[in-house]
Amino acid sequence: MSEYVVPPPPLTAVPIAGAKGLFPVRRVYCVGRNYADHAIEMGVDPRQEPPFFFCKPADTVVWAAAGPVDLPYPDATKNLHHEVELVVAIGKAGRNIEVDTAVSHIWGYAIGIDMTRRDLQQAMRQGGKPWEIGKTFERCAPIGPIFPISETRELTRGQIALSVNGQRRQASDLSMLIWSTREIIATLSRYFTLEPGDLIFTGTPEGVGPVQAGDALSATVEGLGTLDIRILPALKEVVE
Structure with a gap:
């Protein structure tokens, strides 16, 4: 049997709300511009350009067993923004999934912050280049525990919000999604084979804005509790 030449990375997993067990993370898909007012504040007319997809590495997903998730202010930026989102956890594989059956592929839901x-x-966008470095860095996808759909039922409406230091920044309703979670799953499955362990960040409402070291973020999605984040000073040491 072959041995690894370097230590293999640990598997990323997310806890299940109110139960034992972990949800293993395979891939993380994200939907861009899926609330009309957020698209407008980003300078795009949602009537002219539909939402699109990008990915984050699985190991950018982080959670805390107790208390807030600690997020050191990342390198190379002076404008770190919050984007609260409903996250869909996929529990059944599929490709070319029909909208009418897409809900059967959902294992559960969680709160996430992109x-x-x-x-x-x-x-990067102004230069016509991929903007992965803006969306992907260590600990850039904090998430709350996953709630099974057997307990929540299908989420099609309910408040989604985020506050910074107690001041409300983002507030909308899941019913305001341009593409529903069923439509997102069906469309994604035409580009990728969805598998158990996939997470889908479904888009953020208007009100995104900057945070600084020392800020406390509190994100909520109706029925999914609260996800708290603490922004720490940037790390200075070099890992060798």
Whole structure:
């Protein structure tokens, strides 16, 4: 049997709300511009351009067993933004999934925050280049525990919100999604084979904005509790 030449990375997994067990993370898909007012604040007319998809590495997903998730202010940015989102956890494989049957592929839901280095994202976008470095960095996808759909039922409406230091920044309703979670799953499955362990960040409402070291973020999705984040000073040491 062959041995690894370097230590293999640990498997990323997310806890299940109120139960033992972990949800293993395979891939993380994200939907861009899936609330009309957020698309407008980003300078895009949602009537002219549909939402699109991008990915984050699985190991950017982080959670805390107790208390807030600690997120050191990332390198190379002066404009770190919050984006609260409903996250869909996939529990059944499928490709070319029909909208009418898409809900059967959902294992559960969670609160997520797509942390974004906005200045890097915008610089890449203006240059016509991929803006992965704006969306992907260590601990950029904090998430709350996953609630089984058997307990929540299908989530099609309910408040989604985020506050910074007690001041409300984002507030909308899941019913305001341009593409529903069923439509997202059906469309994604035409590009990728969805598998158990996949997470889908479904888009953020308007009100995104900057955070600084020392800020406390509190995100909520109706029926899924609260996800708290603490922004720490940037790390200075070099890992060798």
